[in-house]
Amino acid sequence: MTQIIKTEWLKIKNYPAFWWVFGITALTYPGINYLFLYAYHDIISQKSTTGQVLKALMGNPFSLPEGWRTMAFFSSFFIYIPAIVVIMLITNEYTYRTNRQNIIDGWSRKNFMTAKMIDVLLLSAIVTVLYVVVVLFIGLSNTNMSAAGKWDLMYYTGLFFLQTFSQLSIAFTVGMLLRKAFIALAIFTFYSIIVETIAVNVLHYKYKSEAGKFLPMEISDRLLTKPVFLGKIDEAAYQQSLEAVKYHVVYSIVLLILTWLFCFWLNNRRDL
């Protein structure tokens, strides 16, 4: 295992494109949350009646513990940035045909796929650490130190990690199937943002079906619920979405296992 991680590190450590995208990822997560924070402060600082009503309705979504949920939700919008890294890491191997060279040099196909799974796992962990750092910075600076229950929603860290790992694994699968970075990224983004969103809403509104919750991205999308202030639009539905999180934890884990079983199976089966 150490040898696999060391080899993957040798591939990445002098790869400028990786560090550029990684840097963008590292800036995006604090960036998006600070953007919403400034917008929030802008709204509540208004002396108008609307501003004061909004302040009363919203509370402070960036104070802890609610900050754990709010910032997980906003951060999850940017899964496409680390997805670029994941797709690059797998499609590069096909572009340079190094996937077959790794096997010729002495890895088994299982070793190769394990290496890639570790890449996705580590990237998910790094993104999660970024999320935690952002929550601690923004959350603690917006929370009264004597406030109780600051860590109550800390379990959102686990949910955030699970969602990130699950969705990056789907991005990896798309990259593995299509083998071309640009096409894979375009398909992944188009499917996630357009196709699945339309499919979920068509199933829900037109066919009154909840089958959309089992679509690959939606399964883990539902792990991170909206911030409470957005839930006030339809409180019953919001409560239901909070209740459903535990089921989506199970669905996401099952999907993760199936995704990686498929990747291992495919890599083992096809000619390189």
Next chain:
Amino acid sequence: MCHKVLFMIEEKKVGLPVLTLDDLTKSYGAVQALKSVSFEVPEGSVFGILGPNGSGKTTLLSIILDVLKANKGNFLWFGHAGSKEQRKRIGSLLETPNFYHYLSAVNNLKITQSISGRGNIQDIDEVLKKVRLYERRNSRFSTFSLGMKQRLAIAAALLGDPKVLVFDEPTNGLDPVGIAEIRQLIIELRSNGHTIIMASHLLDEVEKVCTHAAILRTGELLITGKVEEILVDDDVVELSASDLDALVNVLKQLSEHVLSNDQLNTVQVTFPKGTAKLDEINAFCYKNGIVLNHLILKKKRLEARFFELTNN
């Protein structure tokens, strides 16, 4: 009508074969790339795999390196089923050089070293010197010419001095100096006891460096064995005398296959393999009043034999 020429030359085995192929078969849809190929690669040999484009050379090497899966049959490395541990002991160059374009020569070889466990950091410098890339060791692979890429792939194969090397068209993209260097390198490796399996369509190269060969055509094994045995299937004797017609008449008493070449003023006589005795032929001609001014047992060139076998 095209008829098959398939026969195996009796092999004098030297120790355990490094590689044994048994009934290897591979199809790509309707196209059969390999048809029940079986042969052995003896230890210490330089084994050439020859064949025209599309004959299955690279498919065969890809199967033994676990890049492709055979539909039928199996192969043994050192008497055991192929595994990653065995591949680590083999230095290989398959088709094109496959490296990370954004990494330097040294950093690419560090990956080869990390995966295969062959050699160490000092060995990386050594193999880069051997293939004349040391000065460019810190340049990115993407900046290399085709010949430099090929030399880096050879360096990767040589890393850690593996006893078995697999080269697929090793002189691809190299200039004449580079080709001569690789030929010399292969000869050196052979004299140091390495076993080299080499696919090539450069027959001259194979003839110069290989001890053994296998010839494939459209996935079919036509012949395998020692190179000198493949080259000679009949004894061809070339003679000349001042009276060519008289010489032909005399020689017809010895063999049915007598062919005169008026332009070169020579006669070629074919005898079954191993039966031509030059001194006896000379004496026979002399006894029949012919004084020979030219008498030689001709060795068939690999190129001629190859075209003969592959019907090209």
